[in-house]
Every structure is written in structure tokens, then in C-alpha cells.
Amino acid sequence: MRIAVVSLFPEMFSAITEYGVSGRAVKKGLAEVQFWNPRDFTQDKHQTVDDRPYGGGPGMLMMVQPLEDAILAAKAWAGTEGDCQVVYLSPQGKPLQQGLAQGLANSGNLVLICGRYEGVDERLIERYVDIEISIGDYVISGGELAAMVVIDSLLRLLPGALGHVDSAQQDSFSEGLLDCPHYTRPEEYQGQRVPEVLLSGNHQRIRQWRLQQALIRTWQRRPDLLDKLSLSEEQQTLLSQYLNTQQV
Numbered sequence: 401m402r403i404a405v406v407s408l409f410p411e412m413f414s415a416i417t418e419y420g421v422s423g424r425a426v427k428k429g430l431a432e433v434q435f436w437n438p439r440d441f442t443q444d445k446h447q448t449v450d451d452r453p454y455g456g457g458p459g460m461l462m463m464v465q466p467l468e469d470a471i472l473a474a475k476a477w478a479g480t481e482g483d484c485q486v487v488y489l490s491p492q493g494k495p496l497q498q499g500l501a502q503g504l505a506n507s508g509n510l511v512l513i514c515g516r517y518e519g520v521d522e523r524l525i526e527r528y529v530d531i532e533i534s535i536g537d538y539v540i541s542g543g544e545l546a547a548m549v550v551i552d553s554l555l556r557l558l559p560g561a562l563g564h565v566d567s568a569q570q571d572s573f574s575e576g577l578l579d580c581p582h583y584t585r586p587e588e589y590q591g592q593r594v595p596e597v598l599l600s601g602n603h604q605r606i607r608q609w610r611l612q613q614a615l616i617r618t619w620q621r622r623p624d625l626l627d628k629l630s631l632s633e634e635q636q637t638l639l640s641q642y643l644n645t646q647q648v
């Protein structure tokens with residue numbers, strides 16, 4: 401999978417290409433990540449990459465010519481092997497959810513455009529962008545951190561990215577649930593013991609306990625997620641077992 405990033409600050413991306421699961425996925429070659437900096441496509445001696453907004457108002461926009469030339473170069477590389485989707489990270493985008501990350505991981509090559517200043521000329525978005533994505537309802541100073549979140553979320557879904565093949569599947573979020581509590585040594589910490597079931601070695605009971613905990617947490621903290629799910633027989637049983645013990 402080829403991921404082309406258009407950004408004024410490519411050095412920021414070492415955070416995902418050099419560390420952890422995402423760094424290993426890149427090092428293993430599960431994905432190639434290349435960068436195109438609009439500043440390298442400027443034609444003036446000051447290497448201008450910003451421009452004033454028509455209609456006045458505070459702030460600047462990304463200058464069209466260097467950005468467009470960087471986008472075209474990125475598309476040429478990413479589109480070499482078949483189709484590529486062009487993604488723009490912005491507060492106006494479609495909210496990133498696990499399903500969208502999975503879709504991007506399956507979708508072939510990507511070009512990610514990172515906005516700076518107050519964003520980019522709408523005509524470039526209309527001409528080049530296939531999907532606008534937001535990582536949440538808040539504003540950050542550039543699209544780079546949002547692009548890194550998107551890249552990280554899809555890299556870990558690529559086959560071979562995670563050591564134990566089904567640990568990605570076991571991600572509760574991939575089932576639409578919040579994660580269960582986790583414990584490691586010591587068995588007793590500040591007077592608090594690890595739940596006995598986890599010490600039992602009974603893998604069926606452990607799996608059920610973890611699933612029930614994920615259901616309880618989702619019910620307690622994010623009932624909106626629960627409403628979207630059609631629970632399996634087992635999930636229904638495990639959740640109602642718990643709810644029957646609560647004065648609900």
C-alpha cells in the first residue's frame with residue numbers, strides 16, 4: 401500500500417514512521433509512506449506557500465500553485481499501481497470511525513493532504529479530494545496530526561502489522577464495543593487483587609468475562625454506541641445478567 405502525504409512539515413511524521421506498531425509496519429514494507437512538500441514546488445525566491453484570502457478576513461490560505469503541483473506529484477506516485485483515493489483532513493470532514501479506517505486500509509493507495517493556515521482553496525478540494533475526513537469536533541493547527549491518526553489507525557489493520565493475527569480483530573472497537581479492563585503483575589497491588597477469573601486459566605470463562613466487561617463499560621460510558629449494535633445472543637445474555645443485578 402502506498403501512502404503519499406502532502407505537507408509543509410513532513411518531519412512531523414517520524415512520530416508514526418519511526419515508532420511502535422506503525423513504525424514496524426512501515427519498516428516491514430506493509431506500506432510505503434512518501435512526502436511531498438509544497439515548499440519544494442514554489443517558483444519564487446522566498447518560497448512562498450501561503451496566500452491572502454479573497455474577501456479579506458484574518459489569516460491566510462495555502463497558495464494554490466505550489467500545493468496543486470505537490471498534489472499532482474503525489475498522485476503520480478500513489479496512482480502508479482492502480483487507483484488512489486485523495487483524502488483531505490479538516491474539521492468539515494466525515495468523522496473517522498473504526499469502520500472508515502478499515503475501509504481505507506482496504507481501499508488501495510492514498511494521498512493525504514494536510515492543510516495549514518486557514519485551509520485550502522475550495523476549488524482544489526472540488527477538483528482533487530475524494531473524501532474529507534475529520535478526527536473529531538475540534539480544531540488543531542494543521543492537518544498533519546489528523547493525517548497521522550488516520551495513517552496509524554489503518555496501518556495496524558494491514559495483514560501482518562500486529563504480531564498475534566487476531567489481536568486487531570479482538571480490538572473491542574472493531575466489534576463496536578469499548579475495551580475491557582486489563583491487568584498485569586503484581587497479583588495484588590495496594591491491596592487490590594486481580595479479578596480471580598483472569599487467574600483461573602479457564603479461557604472460555606475469561607473470554608466471557610472480558611466480553612461482559614466490555615458490554616458493561618459500553619452501557620455505562622457510551623450507551624450511544626450500544627444503540628447502534630445488534631448484540632449477539634451471548635452478548636445479550638451477558639449484558640442482561642449484569643443489568644439484572646443493578647437496580648435499573
Ligand SMILES: CN1CCN(c2ccccc2CNc2ccc(C(N)=O)cn2)CC1
Nearest residue numbers: 490491515519534535536539540542543546
Ligand atoms: C485555525 N485553523 C487551523 C487550520 N484549520 C484547518 C482548516 C482546513 C483544513 C485543515 C485545517 C487544519 N486543522 C485541522 C485539521 C483537521 C481537524 C480535524 N478535526 O480532523 C482539525 N483541525 C482551520 C482552523
